[in-house]
Amino acid sequence: xxxxxxxxxxxxxxxxxxxxxxxxxxxxxxxxxxxxxxxxxxxxxxxxxxxxxxxxxxxxxxxxxxxxxxxxxxxxxxxxxxxxxxxxxxxxxxxxxx
Numbered sequence: 001x002x003x004x005x006x007x008x009x010x011x012x013x014x015x016x017x018x019x020x021x022x023x024x025x026x027x028x029x030x031x032x033x034x035x036x037x038x039x040x041x042x043x044x045x046x047x048x049x050x051x052x053x054x055x056x057x058x059x060x061x062x063x064x065x066x067x068x069x070x071x072x073x074x075x076x077x078x079x080x081x082x083x084x085x086x087x088x089x090x091x092x093x094x095x096x097x098x
Contacts, residue, residue: 021045028095038062
């Protein structure tokens, strides 16, 4: 199964937050944020509920921020989670799938 989402960040950011939190909490992951790699256990997911502009979570000891804007595109399948804006790209892969 594959899910592709685009645009209207206020309608999809909460869905994406719940999806990532539910699928990745306590999982070993590789996260690539605009070319920078992070490896470790995913934890402590938080949503910017005031402005709906980003999701943060920890990968090991590193805080990762995924920004959202009106041009955000999300592409998810059972092996990876891909989020992209004009200025930012995030790729998340579960370690077991690497």
